Amino acid sequence: MTDAKIIAVKLSAAHEGDAELIVDIRYSNGGVTQVPLDRYASEALMTACTADTADDLIGHGWEKVRRALQVSYSRF
Template identity: 45%
Template sequence: MSAATIHHVEVAAAHDGIAELNVTLEYENGGRALITLDEYATRILMQSTGVDDPEDLTGKGWEHVRDALAASSARYLNDQTSDQRENSHV
C-alpha cells in the first residue's frame, strides 16, 4: 500500500447545517480519494496535526485522517456500550 498525504481540503455544509471537512488524499502513484469528516473528526484531525487553519493540513500524512475517523466512530461505539450497560440493569 502506498503512502498518502492530504492534497486538498474544503469546508462544506452538511445536510444538518454543521460544517464538514472534505479531504482529498493523494497517493504516491497519483491516485486520489475524497474523504468527508464530520465536525468531531475534523476537530480531532486539527488537534492531532497541531494546525489552526484547515489549509495548513495540506501535506500531512493520511494516518491523521484515519485516526480522526476512528475516534469519531468510537464515540458512537462508546455511547452504545454505555446504553447497553444501563439497559441491562433494568
C-alpha cells in the same frame, strides 16, 4: 504502506445541515480520493496535525485522517 497525503481541504455542507470538512488525499500512484470529516473527526485531525487552520492540514499523512475518523466513530 502507501504514503498518501492530504493535498487539499475544503468546506462542504453535509446532508444534515452541518458544515463538514472534505480532505483530498493523493495516493502515491497519483489517484485522489475525497474523505468527508464531521466536526469531531475534524477537531481530532486538527489536534493530531497541530493545525491552527484547515490549510495547515495539507501535507499530513492519511493515517492521521484514519485515526481522526476513529475518534468520531468511537465517541459513544
